[in-house]
Amino acid sequence: MNNSFDFVVIGAGIVGLTVAYELIRRKPNARIAIIEKEAAPGMHASGRNSGVMHCGIYYGSDTLKARVCASGAKRMIEFAKTEGISYRQTGKVVLATSEEQLSSVEKLIDNARKNEIPAELIDHQQLREIEPYAAMGPAAIFCPTTAVIDSAAVVHRLREILQAQGVEFFFDCCVIGQDNDTYLKTSQGLFSYGFLFNCAGAYADTIAKYFDLAEDYVLVPFKGIYWKLSPTANPKVRSNIYPVPDISLPFLGIHFTRVISGDVYLGPTAIPAVGRENYGKLEGLSLLEGGVISLQLLKMYLRNENNFRMLAHLELGKYNKSNFLQAARKLMPTLTLDDMIPTEKVGIRPQLVNLNTRKLEMDYILERTAKSLHVLNAISPAFTGSFAFAEMIVDQVTGSL
Numbered sequence: 001m002n003n004s005f006d007f008v009v010i011g012a013g014i015v016g017l018t019v020a021y022e023l024i025r026r027k028p029n030a031r032i033a034i035i036e037k038e039a040a041p042g043m044h045a046s047g048r049n050s051g052v053m054h055c056g057i058y059y060g061s062d063t064l065k066a067r068v069c070a071s072g073a074k075r076m077i078e079f080a081k082t083e084g085i086s087y088r089q090t091g092k093v094v095l096a097t098s099e100e101q102l103s104s105v106e107k108l109i110d111n112a113r114k115n116e117i118p119a120e121l122i123d124h125q126q127l128r129e130i131e132p133y134a135a136m137g138p139a140a141i142f143c144p145t146t147a148v149i150d151s152a153a154v155v156h157r158l159r160e161i162l163q164a165q166g167v168e169f170f171f172d173c174c175v176i177g178q179d180n181d182t183y184l185k186t187s188q189g190l191f192s193y194g195f196l197f198n199c200a201g202a203y204a205d206t207i208a209k210y211f212d213l214a215e216d217y218v219l220v221p222f223k224g225i226y227w228k229l230s231p232t233a234n235p236k237v238r239s240n241i242y243p244v245p246d247i248s249l250p251f252l253g254i255h256f257t258r259v260i261s262g263d264v265y266l267g268p269t270a271i272p273a274v275g276r277e278n279y280g281k282l283e284g285l286s287l288l289e290g291g292v293i294s295l296q297l298l299k300m301y302l303r304n305e306n307n308f309r310m311l312a313h314l315e316l317g318k319y320n321k322s323n324f325l326q327a328a329r330k331l332m333p334t335l336t337l338d339d340m341i342p343t344e345k346v347g348i349r350p351q352l353v354n355l356n357t358r359k360l361e362m363d364y365i366l367e368r369t370a371k372s373l374h375v376l377n378a379i380s381p382a383f384t385g386s387f388a389f390a391e392m393i394v395d396q397v398t399g400s401l
């Protein structure tokens with residue numbers, strides 16, 4: 001096997017797939033490999049998200065997220081139209097449920113104005129027309145461009161397109177090290193590259209550390225569990241109902257989403273977890289990884305940075321259905337325990353913590369060597385923005401290509 005490539009991309013999640021899509025668009029004759037440790041693409045965050053294409057209202061205009069979210073959503077919709085993938089653009093409401101949230105409402109409206117995103121404050125009458133069962137609080141925002149998409153279909157179609165264009169996929173192939181910024185060590189032997197893109201999601205920081213990068217960061221996983229609305233409660237939600245988030249944190253708060261299948265999901269939580277792929281109770285746990293993460297969580301708990309103690313207590317409490325319901329009822333007061341049915345859906349956010357500032361990193365981070373670029377902290381809305389993000393990533397190394 002000749003494992004020598006112009007470009008090697010690590011990770012067949014949405015970021016790795018769209019980077020390869022952008023590379024092949026610019027260099028149709030290049031030899032490109034995608035190395036993926038699982039047997040198929042999209043087995044982690046890209047196959048486990050809410051499927052919401054965010055409008056970009058949450059992100060300050062100076063962030064990478066703001067630069068690629070709205071433009072990425074437009075490109076994703078164009079892709080869906082061309083490829084016949086289901087999506088629905090029905091907008092979302094963001095609800096303030098207490099007076100204390102009004103300053104955050106102002107900030108969101110300001111973001112929308114600066115990022116040129118359509119968003120408007122609506123009154124109770126308008127809210128009742130859009131989402132009749134939503135809580136009537138002190139303020140509500142309507143974002144008409146928010147959409148939902150069949151994210152599994154996007155991943156599946158990208159794989160087909162890339163394979164048809166000659167991109168080579170190496171599944172069940174785990175990256176375990178590197179040599180001299182020229183060779184990648186994997187469970188299937190050495191790969192040499194002209195340029196490498198590390199898009200390994202929850203393990204991107206681990207791989208970056210093989211290159212002496214990402215030294216300022218440590219990863220803390222946050223688990224997102226969901227409930228589903230029962231068939232009788234399902235019609236209570238028309239599209240998307242979100243809370244006003246705590247804008248100092250990278251989490252949006254549990255929300256209602258009517259997905260493409262017509263089911264309505266309620267979630268996700270942001271529960272501190274002890275494994276990067278710890279989806280079940282013990283699934284995806286390793287002693288070493290669990291030990292390192294537990295130690296970091298303990299430090300954050302003891303230092304109480306970012307008000308972590310309260311976040312941990314609140315979120316861990318959501319393993320309990322009644323506590324989960326309590327959070328959901330802030331958005332929909334008539335919801336009952338019987339309206340919520342269990343679901344297997346669960347995802348993990350690979351959140352980086354900055355060791356210098358001791359804060360949760362809010363934005364994407366790009367680090368590089370002469371021959372490699374590493375995409376760190378590709379948290380939400382990296383699915384939404386992926387096509388535009390990939391363009392920005394490839395632009396960063398244009399001089400080296």
Ligand SMILES: Cc1cc2nc3c(=O)[nH]c(=O)nc-3n(C[C@H](O)[C@H](O)[C@H](O)COP(=O)(O)OP(=O)(O)OC[C@H]3O[C@@H](n4cnc5c(N)ncnc54)[C@H](O)[C@@H]3O)c2cc1C
Nearest residue numbers: 011013014015037046049050052175201224347379382384
């Ligand atoms: C619960 C939840 C809900 C979300 N909801 C939304 C939403 O509604 N809208 C939105 O825009 N975003 C959402 N997101 C965020 C979004 O899903 C992610 O930002 C995005 O999918 C990240 O893509 P990725 O390619 O970086 O990571 P991934 O999809 O995790 O892909 C990384 C890939 O790298 C592979 N890999 C890792 N290590 C190695 C190795 N050593 N060797 C080889 N391969 C390796 C993994 O197996 C994986 O396939 C959500 C995330 C979560 C967890």
